[in-house]
Amino acid sequence: MNNIKRRKKTVSIWLGITLFILSVLVGGATKVMMKPSWQSNYSVKWSEDLGTKIVDLKYGENESNKYDLYLPKDNSRKSYGLVIYLHAGGFTTGDKKDDEDMLSWLTKKGYVAAGINYTLRTASNNSSLKLQSDEIKQAIPKVIEEAKRRGYDINKMTVAGGSAGHALAMIYTYRDGKDAPVPVVLTFGAVGPASFVREDWGIFGLDKDTEESINATAGLFGLMAGEKISIDEIKDGSYLEKMKPISAADWVSNNPVPAVVAYGTHDKMQPYLASLRLKKALEDNQVDYKFYEMPHSGHGLQNDSDISKQWMESIDEYLDKYMPVK
Numbered sequence: 001m002n003n004i005k006r007r008k009k010t011v012s013i014w015l016g017i018t019l020f021i022l023s024v025l026v027g028g029a030t031k032v033m034m035k036p037s038w039q040s041n042y043s044v045k046w047s048e049d050l051g052t053k054i055v056d057l058k059y060g061e062n063e064s065n066k067y068d069l070y071l072p073k074d075n076s077r078k079s080y081g082l083v084i085y086l087h088a089g090g091f092t093t094g095d096k097k098d099d100e101d102m103l104s105w106l107t108k109k110g111y112v113a114a115g116i117n118y119t120l121r122t123a124s125n126n127s128s129l130k131l132q133s134d135e136i137k138q139a140i141p142k143v144i145e146e147a148k149r150r151g152y153d154i155n156k157m158t159v160a161g162g163s164a165g166h167a168l169a170m171i172y173t174y175r176d177g178k179d180a181p182v183p184v185v186l187t188f189g190a191v192g193p194a195s196f197v198r199e200d201w202g203i204f205g206l207d208k209d210t211e212e213s214i215n216a217t218a219g220l221f222g223l224m225a226g227e228k229i230s231i232d233e234i235k236d237g238s239y240l241e242k243m244k245p246i247s248a249a250d251w252v253s254n255n256p257v258p259a260v261v262a263y264g265t266h267d268k269m270q271p272y273l274a275s276l277r278l279k280k281a282l283e284d285n286q287v288d289y290k291f292y293e294m295p296h297s298g299h300g301l302q303n304d305s306d307i308s309k310q311w312m313e314s315i316d317e318y319l320d321k322y323m324p325v326k
Helices: 002-033 037-042 096-108 129-149 164-179 211-225 231-236 239-246 248-254 272-284 305-322
Strands: 051-058 066-072 080-086 112-116 154-162 184-190 259-264 289-294
Touching: 037 305, 051 129, 066 096, 066 129, 080 096, 080 129, 080 164, 096 112, 112 129, 129 154, 129 164, 129 211, 129 239, 154 164, 154 305, 164 184, 164 239, 164 248, 164 259, 184 305, 211 231, 211 239, 231 239, 239 248, 248 272, 259 272, 259 305, 272 289, 289 305
Parallel strands: 080 112, 080 154, 154 184, 184 259, 259 289
Antiparallel strands: 051 066, 066 112
16 A cells, blocks of 8 residues: 555656656747748847857866857957857756857847756656756856857856746856956846745646645756755745755845846746736836736747737836946
């Protein structure tokens, strides 16, 4: 009987984890498939007329520890702003090359830009959001050093991304940005989980006071944090300390950098309730921010084109405000 119960617990935990990963991937695919006409203003096909692109530069020992560096054509300025854009993919798939059009747009605006790969979670490794965030922290100084070596002196930067990449961008900005090699002056992105309070994660049934829900929470949150989380820690709330390193909302006060973010109220991949904790943290710390709520959209932000356009216009506006190209 005990063996049967243990098997049921294991199944419920991994079912929750699998649903989370699959749903994020489906949401990302939906976003890719649906592109309104205005999006072409922020998406540029790469050509050598824009500058120089160097791919697969190494920043660490793991196979995935590589980045692509985009250098603008004009190399005459004394200093440059750097924009890091981190790819989506539910922490399990995706690649820096997926964002080439975004990185090309940023290069066209006059920035040095970079896309960074990180170790994706697979069935054969123990990669976690915590590990991935540490890899981004490891990579960024290497990106800045390489740009300088090639004649582009970086004096400030923006860290951004989509979905999983947005989560990593916010973690770096608010948790690590205070110690960055150059000031982080802006972060932007969409639908990245910024908080892991289990009551907010009802979309996966983690908010219930049942044995199954508590076990599933311990499994999923432990996987994300890269630490074992016990049932008792879930019950007494002490698990939150283990989630803090990957909960960007908990770090805003550490480095209250301006932000432009967007979330769908019908998101079934990362809970909208968690994004409200981010919004409150931005408000409480008097951050210059814009928070776009998509009332008809899920993770792909596919049903609110007009608001999505405003969000992208604000990104452009904030880049010009905090990263002016002189």
